[in-house]
Amino acid sequence: MKALKILILIAIGSYIGFSCESATYEEISGEATNPTYTTNVKPIIDNNCLSCHSASAGQFPTMETYVQVRDAAENGDMICRIDDQSCGAVMPQSGRMPQTRINTIKKWAADGYPN
Numbered sequence: 001m002k003a004l005k006i007l008i009l010i011a012i013g014s015y016i017g018f019s020c021e022s023a024t025y026e027e028i029s030g031e032a033t034n035p036t037y038t039t040n041v042k043p044i045i046d047n048n049c050l051s052c053h054s055a056s057a058g059q060f061p062t063m064e065t066y067v068q069v070r071d072a073a074e075n076g077d078m079i080c081r082i083d084d085q086s087c088g089a090v091m092p093q094s095g096r097m098p099q100t101r102i103n104t105i106k107k108w109a110a111d112g113y114p115n
Helices: 002-019 025-029 037-048 066-074 078-083 099-110
Strands: none
Touching: 037 066, 037 099, 066 078, 066 099, 078 099
């Protein structure tokens, strides 16, 4: 009887331990409500895109400045490439970014690309 209670407690503890999901601060806090390039978009681009899309890396389009990133979003397929695969392989190549980052960039574009 004592062994059965211990097994039940272990089963309940395992269920609770494995049913929890971890979430990053970014996923909990959500995307920015009024994103600007300098505050919100540039850090995303710097951390996810510049390893390939810088002048030194040579991958087109170059996305080192506000004007270059705005142009890639406005006239290129940057937003489509980070959001779905209908424009080609999803970017960045390391894998899809968290939806909060994608939504921040999309909101920035929808708001008229504030710097």
